[in-house]
Amino acid sequence: MKTEEKIVCNCCRKVIQDQNFPVRTEYLHVEKEWGYFSNKDGEKQEFDLCEACYDAWIRNFQIPVTSQEITELL
Ligand SMILES: [Zn+2]
Numbered sequence: 001m002k003t004e005e006k007i008v009c010n011c012c013r014k015v016i017q018d019q020n021f022p023v024r025t026e027y028l029h030v031e032k033e034w035g036y037f038s039n040k041d042g043e044k045q046e047f048d049l050c051e052a053c054y055d056a057w058i059r060n061f062q063i064p065v066t067s068q069e070i071t072e073l074l
Pocket of ligand 1: 009
C-alpha cells in the first residue's frame, strides 16, 4: 500500500520504504485493472508485498514460478 511517504506491505504491514529513511528494498507492486470478463469489471486494484510475503505466497503455487539467473547485476 502506497501513501505519500511510505510503502507498506499489504500482507504483514511491514514498512517497505519510508521517505525519511531511504533504504533501497525490493518489493512486489501489483496493479490490475479488471475488465469485462471478470466479476470486478472496471475496478482497479493495487497492492504491495514485501519480499518475505512474496516468498510465502509463491511457495503455495502449484506450479513454481519460473526463475532465471540474471548476470548483469547493477
Ligand atoms: Zn509482508
